[in-house]
Amino acid sequence: MTSQNALLEVQNLKKSFGGVQAVKGVSFSLFSGEAVAVVGDNGAGKSTVVKMISGAYARDEGEIRWNGSLAEINDPDAARGLGIETMYQDLALIPDLDAPGNVFLGQEPMKRLLGLVPVLDRKKMEEEARKLLERVRINLPSLDRPVRQLSGGQRQAAAIARFLLSERARLIIMDEPTAALGVQEQRKVLDLIQTLKAQEMTILVVSHNLEHVFDVCDRIIVFRAGEIAGIVRTDEVDKQTVVSLIMGGNT
Numbered sequence: 376m377t378s379q380n381a382l383l384e385v386q387n388l389k390k391s392f393g394g395v396q397a398v399k400g401v402s403f404s405l406f407s408g409e410a411v412a413v414v415g416d417n418g419a420g421k422s423t424v425v426k427m428i429s430g431a432y433a434r435d436e437g438e439i440r441w442n443g444s445l446a447e448i449n450d451p452d453a454a455r456g457l458g459i460e461t462m463y464q465d466l467a468l469i470p471d472l473d474a475p476g477n478v479f480l481g482q483e484p485m486k487r488l489l490g491l492v493p494v495l496d497r498k499k500m501e502e503e504a505r506k507l508l509e510r511v512r513i514n515l516p517s518l519d520r521p522v523r524q525l526s527g528g529q530r531q532a533a534a535i536a537r538f539l540l541s542e543r544a545r546l547i548i549m550d551e552p553t554a555a556l557g558v559q560e561q562r563k564v565l566d567l568i569q570t571l572k573a574q575e576m577t578i579l580v581v582s583h584n585l586e587h588v589f590d591v592c593d594r595i596i597v598f599r600a601g602e603i604a605g606i607v608r609t610d611e612v613d614k615q616t617v618v619s620l621i622m623g624g625n626t
């Protein structure tokens with residue numbers, strides 16, 4: 376059975392590591408423009424599932440559909456090619472490069488000097504980077520500062536701006552994006568999620584923080600011991616219900 380109009384649909388995903396069944400047959404759908412949280416205890420299989428969707432892990436079993444068609448996501452490039460971008464905890468930024476340099480890493484716009492010699496088109500790069508950074512609503516004091524000098528929230532925004540460079544980007548996956556940040560910086564990431572949602576991006580975010588999840592997410596997928604314990608809408612349940620699902624009704 377397939378869901379009509381789902382952007383992403385996973386069916387019966389399974390993954391084991393040696394003798395450990397990390398993910399035991401997980402199915403869910405994501406729709407365009409929604410933010411969906413993945414919650415659950417440590418070791419519940421959250422990261423393993425998102426890594427199968429982002430192409431970082433090969434699945435043992437199951438299907439992934441993208442816009443209704445079967446998708447072979449065998450590596451991160453394949454996921455990216457479809458429009459699935461993943462924000463890793465280290466953000467994969469080059470600390471000594473500035474934000475435009477990071478946004479365009481490996482895809483730098485070139486121009487020809489005297490119609491001959493290809494050189495970096497720094498002006499175009501800055502203009503385009505500025506537009507993308509505006510889309511994620513960050514204002515950098517200056518564009519030519521190495522990103523290691525930026526705050527955690529600004530660095531995350533720079534990482535997201537790079538995703539938006541790909542016009543295909545439709546789904547952004549974040550695994551514990553606020554875990555290493557201070558309270559104010561966490562707020563910026565939540566705002567960023569809302570901004571992206573308003574631009575019809577779909578967000579799949581692993582989080583431990585139910586406060587945050589109820590703040591910005593439309594639905595919650597609760598994982599327990601490698602299975603889905605429940606999928607709920609944040610406007611229909613309270614936190615206690617979600618906590619019970621996480622704990623297995625033993626609260």
Ligand SMILES: Nc1ncnc2c1ncn2[C@@H]1O[C@H](COP(=O)(O)OP(=O)(O)O)[C@@H](O)[C@H]1O
Nearest residue numbers: 392395397415416417418419420421422423424
């Ligand atoms: N690369 C790996 N090698 C071996 N075991 C792993 C690996 N990744 C995850 N696991 C195991 O799979 C289970 C689920 O882990 P994970 O998906 O990281 O959980 P969560 O993100 O919910 O905390 C755990 O038992 C974990 O130890």
Ligand SMILES: [Mg+2]
Nearest residue numbers: 421422423550
């Ligand atoms: Mg994890």
